[in-house]
């Protein structure tokens with residue numbers, strides 16, 4: 571069936587959108603390109619291509635850049651078309667426990683401007699709606715400051731450190747922010763001219779960013795183990811986040827492990843997160859200090875996970891053991907991801923990834939011990955390449971993915 575020949579009238583609008591997607595994708599990925607060459611590549615009729623191109627030009631997505639070289643047939647040189655990346659903006663927002671980052675990207679994902687601010691923590695400012703309004707104001711100011719006032723915001727990606735419900739656009743629980751059931755999508759949309767807002771957790775955002783720009787190298791089927799203050803995972807299938815029906819897929823940090831008795835932030839007891847996260851490392855090291863074990867951590871007041879990691883790197887045996895145990899627990903989490911999803915690649919992200927070999931060595935060994943041999947075949951476990959940039963890049967790229975959904979066609983060889 572030729573693409574422009576619908577079988578039934580009801581298919582007509584869908585076929586129009588598919589044809590529009592095909593033409594836009596060709597201009598975007600194959601441009602500069604002429605109308606005639608689009609017609610050849612798509613097998614669409616020339617008048618159909620011209621009508622679609624006129625529509626895309628009117629929408630600002632495509633522009634004419636003048637004549638190319640003489641046509642093969644020897645006639646008038648054709649007018650070439652290119653994608654207009656500045657026609658639309660995407661906004662990426664990462665609200666972290668301490669820092670909040672706002673990035674404005676163009677329709678190709680290229681970052682135009684980035685702003686960073688301390689996540690508001692003052693008494694009144696800590697109210698979630700006030701934080702979100704402040705973030706939206708920063709985004710608007712950044713857009714105006716970049717000389718793009720009035721540019722259309724195609725989509726907003728909002729990334730939160732906690733449990734999120736993608737479908738409802740709600741942050742369900744973010745203990746680090748003190749947030750529960752916050753309607754992030756509705757508050758940001760109201761502040762940003764009704765732009766569509768997509769709410770994700772940090773693991774999902776880091777998965778998309780690492781896949782497209784970092785350690786993932788466009789693996790497509792990728793699992794990102796996100797280990798920081800909490801533990802979660804972002805799972806990608808063919809480059810897209812797997813959300814689940816309630817939008818909470820990937821929250822493996824709250825899988826219970828028999829034998830663990832520590833209470834968790836989520837209200838349950840014995841979650842893996844209670845032994846495989848930054849706070850878990852600090853608790854284990856503190857227990858060792860209190861037991862009188864010989865470690866230089868005994869001389870540091872209020873040490874954090876970074877101090878434990880630094881001591882481990884310097885050969886402190888107690889700190890090394892604590893980091894290795896956290897790594898083993900993370901390896902168990904990796905084995906769950908590999909057994910459940912059989913990804914091409916597992917990327918370790920979040921703040922703990924920076925610890926490097928003292929954590930990753932035991933992690934890889936434990937993952938190999940706990941994973942089914944056929945599921946493990948060919949799977950590589952790598953550290954994040956983007957580091958602390960992953961969340962905000964993910965926010966921008968997710969906004970872009972969602973804004974493009976309408977026009978996206980997957981070409982397969």
Ligand SMILES: [Zn+2]
Pocket residue numbers: 823824834835836837838841843
């Ligand atoms: Zn839990």
